[in-house]
Amino acid sequence: MKVFVFEKLFRKSAVVSAFLQQYRGATRQMQIIIQEYKDEYGVSVWDMNDVAEYAAKRGWKLPTPLTPMQLLAKEFAKAAREETRPDEETSEEYRVNHAVFDTHEGQRTLWGDIDRAPRAFMVKSFVQRRQQMVGDAWQLAVDVGRWNRVHANEEAIQVEFDFGPDIEYRRHFPDDNEKAG
Structure with missing residues (x-):
């Protein structure tokens, strides 16, 4: 639970974001960003394209395109x-x-x-x-x-x-x- 509090308090920090993406796994970090997006925009229904754009603007590393x-x-x-x-x-x-x-x-x-x-x-x-x-x-x-x-x-x-x-x-x-x- 201590890590969750840490995430909640500091998730907007780029350093913490990079740490979480590397050490906690990208899936958990994505879940945090989705929650941040919902909180920031006050939505209960959303489009993942908007979330992806939101994450990319905040420095989320874009995936390597498929060959x-x-x-x-x-x-x-x-x-x-x-x-x-x-x-x-x-x-x-x-x-x-x-x-x-x-x-x-x-x-x-x-x-x-x-x-x-x-x-x-x-x-x-x-x-x-x-x-x-x-x-x-x-x-x-x-x-x-x-x-x-x-x-x-x-x-x-x-x-x-x-x-x-x-x-x-x-x-x-x-x-x-x-x-x-």
Whole structure:
């Protein structure tokens, strides 16, 4: 807690800002700058482009731009992620290409075609995607709980976490998916 008080009292100092960015991690420093921006402008809703400009004007080091090869790889990953085909039996659109985040030889993402990738690869891909969903659902539950406690004088926000009915609805009314998505 002493470090947090230190941050709060001295976060506008360029020396302290550089110290925190180097030794506490850029993520924590970014969170401090976001809070400083909200405090200075008195906003409860904001655009991160404005925060980035705010930080840059205060000496935040701009990131190294991606190389053309990195940008191209990102574009290919996006294209791979978006490729779908209709299932021959159900006519449901399925994702063709699936990713696995791998740290075996550094950090990288490997891609596999659902119709050709080995079972072990697809199991890992599906487990990673499910874990992302669980993580998102858990954080949503925590966030909704927080909002409901802070705004106890308002009608509580209810979020349903049983996705079975949603999946069945989409299976039976696929045209509604396009309108909603």
